[in-house]
Amino acid sequence: MKKLLLLTICLVSFVGRAQVSSYFHGGIKDFNNLKTRTLIVELLEEDEKILKKLAKPKYAEDLIAYKKMIRLYNQEISIYAKKYWTLNSTIEIKNQSEVEALKKERNRSYAVLRNLRLNDKDLDFRSSLYVNAFVYTRIESSLDSPDSQAYMPVFSKSAEVLLNESDYKFCLETLQANINYIVSTKKNENSENYIKLMAEGNCTLIKNKTLLVKESLLHEKVTKESCLKKYNGNLQIVTDEEVSKAFVNKDKDKVVLFSVPYEIGKGSLGPVGQSFIMSYKVVVDCETGKILYLFMPRGFAVMGQNIYQFMIEKDFENIKNCK
Numbered sequence: 239m240k241k242l243l244l245l246t247i248c249l250v251s252f253v254g255r256a257q258v259s260s261y262f263h264g265g266i267k268d269f270n271n272l273k274t275r276t277l278i279v280e281l282l283e284e285d286e287k288i289l290k291k292l293a294k295p296k297y298a299e300d301l302i303a304y305k306k307m308i309r310l311y312n313q314e315i316s317i318y319a320k321k322y323w324t325l326n327s328t329i330e331i332k333n334q335s336e337v338e339a340l341k342k343e344r345n346r347s348y349a350v351l352r353n354l355r356l357n358d359k360d361l362d363f364r365s366s367l368y369v370n371a372f373v374y375t376r377i378e379s380s381l382d383s384p385d386s387q388a389y390m391p392v393f394s395k396s397a398e399v400l401l402n403e404s405d406y407k408f409c410l411e412t413l414q415a416n417i418n419y420i421v422s423t424k425k426n427e428n429s430e431n432y433i434k435l436m437a438e439g440n441c442t443l444i445k446n447k448t449l450l451v452k453e454s455l456l457h458e459k460v461t462k463e464s465c466l467k468k469y470n471g472n473l474q475i476v477t478d479e480e481v482s483k484a485f486v487n488k489d490k491d492k493v494v495l496f497s498v499p500y501e502i503g504k505g506s507l508g509p510v511g512q513s514f515i516m517s518y519k520v521v522v523d524c525e526t527g528k529i530l531y532l533f534m535p536r537g538f539a540v541m542g543q544n545i546y547q548f549m550i551e552k553d554f555e556n557i558k559n560c561k
Contacts, residue, residue, distance in 0.1 A: 264385025277326035441560035
């Protein structure tokens with residue numbers, strides 16, 4: 239734990255804005271227009287270039303994981319997009335190649351919901367790191383300029399799912415609420431700013447309910463007992479399935495935590511450049527979907543804090559002390 243916090247302190251002075259961007263290229267007119275279109279839920283397809291690269295024996299496990307990721311995502315999004323997406327009255331499921339064909343035909347009658355991988359594009363020192371986002375955009379928009387997007391939570395460690403149902407529910411409902419907020423207030427707030435606005439002044443509401451946190455999110459160096467002691471409140475560290483069930487069923491006495499990779503931090507130790515994924519932690523009310531708490535690491539404010547996807551004692555202390 240001390241080693242982890244020391245590394246955070248060493249790098250914090252160099253943390254800045256990453257190349258990954260949550261900027262919304264769409265405006266009010268675009269979103270009003272998007273709602274009138276048929277929505278295509280885009281399924282992933284295997285990339286021949288990636289398959290060729292992973293064909294070498296040393297990448298055998300990576301190849302299996304790559305194929306499995308695509309299969310699981312396609313299965314899951316086909317179910318949960320239809321269950322939780324409400325902005326568009328008509329929804330169709332199509333492969334990436336089918337969407338591209340429609341785009342080449344200059345067919346502008348569709349909106350697209352897709353899984354977009356946002357890569358590190360730093361010109362000074364580029365890494366192989368990336369974050370995943372749900373993108374809701376016009377079919378004619380370029381991949382680099384989506385109308386809107388929302389980052390995906392940490393992928394499940396389970397061999398059976400890529401993301402839990404609660405993860406899809408949180409992302410898809412928050413993205414739609416963000417768009418409706420833009421239309422109603424005429425303020426174009428991206429996903430990060432929207433979540434910040436929605437969380438303001440709400441964290442005291444957590445104390446009246448039981449906080450559920452996935453055991454799979456705990457850092458390997460911490461124990462359930464130490465986290466429970468640090469929080470000293472109504473906290474349960476449970477399975478992914480229990481968290482998902484509570485959120486999906488809108489349990490009125492529960493709140494749940496999501497860890498969301500959203501930025502590639504940059505720093506250096508001497509002459510060596512460092513890149514690392516940064517994640518924010520957000521607590522959401524199961525019954526209402528209201529955002530109650532947000533810790534989004536950025537700049538000097540993260541001194542001594544946890545910028546990574548897992549949970550440590552300090553994270554529980556932050557939630558307990560939030561006012």
